Amino acid sequence: MKTRKNILTKRTEEIAIRNLFGFFAFLSVLLLGLILVFLFREGLPLFKQISVADFLFGTAWYPTYDPPEYGIWPLIVGSLVVTFFACLIAVPLGFLSAVYIAEIAPAGIKEILKSVIELLAGLPSVVLGFFGMVIVGPWLQETFDLPTGLNIANAAVMLAIMAIPTISSLSEDALYAVPREFKEASYALGATRYETIIRVVVPAALSGISTAVILGMARAIGETMVVLMVAGGAAAVPGGIFDAVRPMTASIAAEMGEAPFRSGHYHALFATGIVLFVITLAFNLIADTISNRFRETGSGTL
Amino acid sequence: MVTVEKDFIIRTKNVDFFYGAFRALSGITMNFEKNKVTALIGPSGCGKSTLLRLLNRMNDLIDGTRVEGEILFEGRNIYAPEVDPVEIRQRIGMVFQKPNPFPKSIFNNMTYAPKLAGIRDSGEINALVEESLKQAVLWDEVKDILAKSAMTLSGGQQQRLCIARALAMKPDVILMDEPTSALDPISTAKIEELIDTLKKHYTIIIVTHNMQQAARISEYTGFFYLGKVIEFNGTEKIFTNPDMKQTEDYITGRFG
Numbered sequence: 001m002k003t004r005k006n007i008l009t010k011r012t013e014e015i016a017i018r019n020l021f022g023f024f025a026f027l028s029v030l031l032l033g034l035i036l037v038f039l040f041r042e043g044l045p046l047f048k049q050i051s052v053a054d055f056l057f058g059t060a061w062y063p064t065y066d067p068p069e070y071g072i073w074p075l076i077v078g079s080l081v082v083t084f085f086a087c088l089i090a091v092p093l094g095f096l097s098a099v100y101i102a103e104i105a106p107a108g109i110k111e112i113l114k115s116v117i118e119l120l121a122g123l124p125s126v127v128l129g130f131f132g133m134v135i136v137g138p139w140l141q142e143t144f145d146l147p148t149g150l151n152i153a154n155a156a157v158m159l160a161i162m163a164i165p166t167i168s169s170l171s172e173d174a175l176y177a178v179p180r181e182f183k184e185a186s187y188a189l190g191a192t193r194y195e196t197i198i199r200v201v202v203p204a205a206l207s208g209i210s211t212a213v214i215l216g217m218a219r220a221i222g223e224t225m226v227v228l229m230v231a232g233g234a235a236a237v238p239g240g241i242f243d244a245v246r247p248m249t250a251s252i253a254a255e256m257g258e259a260p261f262r263s264g265h266y267h268a269l270f271a272t273g274i275v276l277f278v279i280t281l282a283f284n285l286i287a288d289t290i291s292n293r294f295r296e297t298g299s300g301t302l
Numbered sequence: 303m304v305t306v307e308k309d310f311i312i313r314t315k316n317v318d319f320f321y322g323a324f325r326a327l328s329g330i331t332m333n334f335e336k337n338k339v340t341a342l343i344g345p346s347g348c349g350k351s352t353l354l355r356l357l358n359r360m361n362d363l364i365d366g367t368r369v370e371g372e373i374l375f376e377g378r379n380i381y382a383p384e385v386d387p388v389e390i391r392q393r394i395g396m397v398f399q400k401p402n403p404f405p406k407s408i409f410n411n412m413t414y415a416p417k418l419a420g421i422r423d424s425g426e427i428n429a430l431v432e433e434s435l436k437q438a439v440l441w442d443e444v445k446d447i448l449a450k451s452a453m454t455l456s457g458g459q460q461q462r463l464c465i466a467r468a469l470a471m472k473p474d475v476i477l478m479d480e481p482t483s484a485l486d487p488i489s490t491a492k493i494e495e496l497i498d499t500l501k502k503h504y505t506i507i508i509v510t511h512n513m514q515q516a517a518r519i520s521e522y523t524g525f526f527y528l529g530k531v532i533e534f535n536g537t538e539k540i541f542t543n544p545d546m547k548q549t550e551d552y553i554t555g556r557f558g
Contacts (some may be wrong), residue, residue: 107365181402185464187363189471190392190414199414204405 016271039277043270045262046070052116055271061235063255063265070268076275078245081222081238085156086163090220091213093160094167098209101168102175103197110291114172121165129229130207132158137230142167144147144242148232152241154300155231167216174208214287218280248276308404311475311505313356317371319352321364326352327529334475334522338507339497341508341516341537344526345552350509350538353526354477357507358394364433375475389416391407392419395468399480401460403467408444411452411463438466438497458489465496469504476500482515512555517541523528525549533545 046055049069058071101113136157137149178201186196200208232244235251252269259265312556315482323367325425327349334340355361356373357377359380372379379480392415400419403411412431412548414495419426437442440462444455461481468476482490497506497519516523517537524534525548533549534539551557 179402181400182364182404184360185402185404185467186400186414188358188360188391188396188398189467190388191414191416191418192388195418200404210472 010218014151018084036277039270039273042262043267043272043274046264046267046271049264049267055268056275058239060252063259063268067171068264070264070271071093072098072248072268072272072275074235075246075248075251075272077225077237078235079221079247079276081102081247082152082155082227082245082247083217085241086150086159086220087213087217089156089160090163090167090216092210094164094216095209096173097164098168098212099202099269103201104174105195107113108184114169117165117168121160121169123161124262125162125225126229128158129226132226132230139232140242146242148244149228149245152231152238154239155227155245155247158230159223160225160236162214162223162226164221167212167221170210170215171249172207174205174212176210178204207293212288214283219286221247222249222276222280224253226252248272252276284300303356308333309336310334311376312507313374314322315372315374317353317356317369319349319361319370320368322366325355325529329417330531332531332534334505334507334526335387336505337501338522339508339520340522340524341520342507342524342526343511343513343516343552345557346511346533348526349529350483350524351479353467354479354507354509356552357394357475357477358391358396360391360396362387384537392471393473394475394477395471395473397461397464397468397476397478397481400484401457401464402456403460403463405451405453407449408452408455408463409448411467412448412470414467419471434466434470435463437500438462438470439492439499440466456489456490458485461485461489461493462496465493465500470501473504475505475507478506480511481511483511490515506540525552527552 007172011027046074050058055070055072056076057071057073060071061074061148062069097113097117101110101117105113126175132154133150136154138150139149140146140154182200182204183196191199218241228250231247231250233246233250233254234244236243236244238245250274256269259269307334310333314330314332317327317330318325318328330349332353332355342354344350352361356369357375357380361367361369368379373381375390375394378385380387404414406414408430412434413427416427418428421430432445434439435444442461443459444463447454452460452484461484465476465481465517483491496513497508500506508520509517521555522534523537523540525532525540525546527548533544533546535545539545540549541553544553
C-alpha cells in the first residue's frame with residue numbers, strides 16, 4: 001500500500017509541475033496576445049476617418065492641424081532609411097568582429113573583446129542618445145557645415161552601435177556551432193586558416209549569420225530613444241543622409257503624451273504602432289524561415 | 303625490428319610529444335615503408351592517434367602542444383621551421399574517424415583540395431574528380447548525383463567520399479584515423495578492400511581499434527601502450543609470435 005501511495009503522490013506531483021510550467025509558458029503568450037488586442041483596438045478606429053492607403057502613403061503628417069493629416073509615409077521612410085544605413089555600418093563590423101572573436105583571436109584578446117561587446121549591448125540607449133546629441137551631433141554640424149547635426153547619419157551611427165552586439169554575438173554562436181570536423185577536414189586538405197574560414201566555416205554558419213543580421217535590423221528599427229534624441233524629428237521624406245527624419249518610434253514616443261485620449265491623433269499613433277509591429281514581425285519571420293530552410297537542406301548547394 | 307634496406311617514406315626519430323605538461327608520446331622511433339599498409343594498434347589513450355596526427359602536422363591546430371625529435375618525410379624534417387605545414391598536408395592526406403564531408407555538393411567536396419592547389423582548368427578538374435572517385439570505388443554510385451549534397455549519402459559512402467576527396471589532392475601518404483569505427487560491417491569491408499587496392503600507389507598508415515582489421519589489411523603493425531611503442535614488426539609476426547609479452551597479452555585480449 002505504501003509504495004502505491006508513493007506512486008500516486010509522485011504522479012500528482014508530476015502533473016502539478018507540468019501544469020505549473022505550462023501555465024507560465026501560456027501566461028507570457030497570453031500577455032503578448034492582450035497587448036496585440038489592445039494595439040489593434042486602439043489603432044483600427046483611425047481607418048473610419050481615412051483609408052489605409054492614405055495613412056500609409058500620405059506624405060503629410062500634421063496630426064494637430066485642422067483638418068489633421070495622418071500620412072505616415074515620411075515616418076516609414078525615416079525608420080527604413082535610418083535602419084538601412086545603420087545596417088550598412090553594423091553588418092560588416094558585427095560580422096567581422098564575430099569572425100575574429102570566434103576563429104582568429106588568441107584566447108586573451110577573445111575574452112576582452114567579447115566582454116566589451118557585451119558591455120556595448122548593456123549600454124542604456126538614452127546614454128547613447130546623449131552621446132549622439134552632445135558629441136557626434138555638433139561634430140557632424142561643424143565638419144560638414146550643416147544646419148543641424150541631428151540627422152540620418154548621426155542616428156545611423158548610434159543605431160549601428162546598438163545593433164553590433166546583437167549581430168556579433170549571434171554570428172559568433174553560429175560560427176562556434178560549425179563542427180570541428182569540417183575545419184579539420186579543410187586543414188587536412190591543404191587549406192590555410194583563412195581559406196578554411198572563408199570556404200568552410202562562414203558558409204556553414206551562413207544561416208545563423210543571416211538570422212543574426214535580421215534580428216540586428218529588427219532591433220534597430222524598433223529602437224526609440226536614440227532616434228528620438230538624434231534623428232532630428234522632421235516628419236518629411238529626406239533627400240540626403242544629412243537630412244533630419246522622424247522615425248515611427250520617435251513619433252509615437254514624442255507625441256503620445258500630448259495626443260488627447262481616443263482622438264484621431266491618438267488612434268493614428270496606435271496605427272503607426274501596428275505598422276511597426278508588422279514590420280518587426282516580418283523581420284522575425286524571415287529570420288526564422290532562413291534558419292529553417294538552411295537546416296533542412298544542410299546548405300547542400302553552397 | 304624491420305630490416306633496413308627498404309624504401310622508407312616517413313621516419314620518426316625519438317619523437318616526444320606534449321599536451322601542455324602531459325607527455326603523450328615518448329621516444330617514438332618508427333620507419334614507415336613506402337606503398338605498404340602500417341597499422342597502429344593499442345588501447346584508448348595510448349597515443350596512436352596522436353602520432354598519426356603528428357605525421358601531417360594536424361596537432362599544430364591544438365594550442366599548447368610541443369614536439370621534440372624529428373619526423374622525416376622523404377628525408378626532410380617536417381617540423382623544421384622553414385617547412386610549410388600546408389604543403390605537408392597536401393602530400394600527406396588524412397581520413398578521419400567520423401566521415402566529415404563538407405555540407406556542400408559531392409562535386410564541390412571533390413574539388414575542394416584541387417582548387418586550393420590552384421587548378422583552375424575545368425577539364426582537368428572534372429577528370430581528376432572522376433579518377434579519384436573511381437579509385438575510391440564510389441564513381442558508379444554517385445556519377446549521376448554529383449550536384450547533390452554530400453550529406454545525403456550513407457555513412458559508408460560519405461567515408462569513401464572523404465577518401466576520394468583526399469585522393470584528389472594526389473598525396474603520397476594517406477593517414478587513416480579509425481576510418482571504419484563509425485561504419486557498419488558491409489561498409490567496413492568495402493573500405494578494407496579499397497585500402498588493399500590503394501596501397502599500390504599510396505603509403506597507408508591506419509590507426510585501428512579492431513585487431514582483426516589490422517591483421518587483415520596491414521603489412522606492418524605497431525603496438526602502442528602508454529605513449530610508447532612496445533613492439534613494431536611485421537603484422538604476421540605480431541599476431542602469431544610477438545616478441546613482447548605485453549603485445550601478446552593485448553592481442554589475446556588479456557588487457558586493453
